[in-house]
Amino acid sequence: MKVTKLLHTRMRVSDMEQTIAFYREVLGLEVLERKTSPRGSHLAFLKVPNSDELIELTSFPPSGPVKVQEDLVHLAFQVESLDDTIASLTAKGVKITDGPTQTSSGSRFLFIDAPDGYEIELIERPQGEKIA
Numbered sequence: 001m002k003v004t005k006l007l008h009t010r011m012r013v014s015d016m017e018q019t020i021a022f023y024r025e026v027l028g029l030e031v032l033e034r035k036t037s038p039r040g041s042h043l044a045f046l047k048v049p050n051s052d053e054l055i056e057l058t059s060f061p062p063s064g065p066v067k068v069q070e071d072l073v074h075l076a077f078q079v080e081s082l083d084d085t086i087a088s089l090t091a092k093g094v095k096i097t098d099g100p101t102q103t104s105s106g107s108r109f110l111f112i113d114a115p116d117g118y119e120i121e122l123i124e125r126p127q128g129e130k131i132a
Contacts, residue, residue: 008045008054011073011118014066016042016059019115026094026112027077027120029055048077066116074111074119082108082124 013019023029023046030047032054037043040062046055055075079085082100089096089112097119099110106126114120 006053008056009075010056010058012063012066013057013059014116016044016057019057019059020044020046022114023055023057026089026092068117070117071119074121075114076109076121076123079122079124082110082122085122085124086110 020031024031028049031044032047033043033045035043037058040060042059044057046057048055086096086100094112097111097113100108101110102108107123109121109123112120112122
């Protein structure tokens with residue numbers, strides 16, 4: 001067997017509408033599809049610009065609220081300008097939880113929290129850098 005492609009990553013959320021609003025309004029992601037699974041889970045598939053992989057959000061209220069452990073999971077997104085990102089986050093009332101920090105390679109990054117405590121890392125990379 002050889003894996004050929006990452007298709008999506010699933011994250012369970014407590015409040016689907018609040019979470020979708022965050023990813024659409026703060027990060028600009030697009031909702032491609034919403035549906036209900038045969039067992040009753042509410043699903044939403046989000047598209048990230050310039051990426052083939054999707055984020056699958058799932059909400060299953062009978063499971064109770066989601067409690068994400070600190071430093072367990074985070075999503076990292078590249079941004080064109082960290083300064084513009086900071087201005088946009090500030091205008092939307094989104095708190096920066098860590099950073100901005102600059103790496104020795106010249107990348108700059110910061111963290112914010114999504115609903116349920118999932119961390120979001122926003123990274124500005126210098127031209128030509130592959131990995132932060």
